[in-house]
Amino acid sequence: MAVDARAPYDTSNIFARILRGEIPCKKVYEDDFALAFHDINPQAPVHVLVIPKGEYVSMADFTAKAPDTLVTGFFRAVGKVAEELELVEGGYRILANAGTNSHQEVPHLHVHIFAGAPLGPMLASKIS
Known part of the structure; x- marks a missing residue:
């Protein structure tokens, strides 16, 4: 279901629960600002999620409310x-979905x- x-x-979303340690993840990186872990349903040979430590639904929410640090x-x-x-060296893609049209699945x-x-x-196909 899109968000x-x-x-x-x-506060009960899966990423909030991962941040609280209630659900395990295959951690790649963690610091005071973010947690990165492997996606459980990878869409590429490398598919990692990076989440901020804090309660932010979208990029707009994050950039408007989070402290600059x-x-x-x-x-x-x-x-x-x-x-x-x-x-x-080989290159990578960064993607952040926001809202229903982008098919954001986790709030x-x-x-x-x-x-x-x-x-x-x-994009997989041309959008009309």
Whole structure:
């Protein structure tokens, strides 16, 4: 079910539960600002999710409400994950879905990092 990016934060969402340690994850990276882990349903040979530590539904919500140190730390964490997984040389794609038209599935801001193979065009088909 797609998420309304303007909805209030749901503290019972799966990523909130992962952040609280209630649900395990295959951790790739963690610091004071972000947690990165392997997606349980990978769409590429490398498919990692990076989530900020805080209650943010979307990028708009995050950039409007998060302290500057968290915004900066989160984006630095995304870069560190790409570097630590040795994705920089071969290339990678970053994707963040927001709202129903993008098919956001979890109401917690998250960035997908895809890599490990040629990823093809940005969108599967032309949008009319």
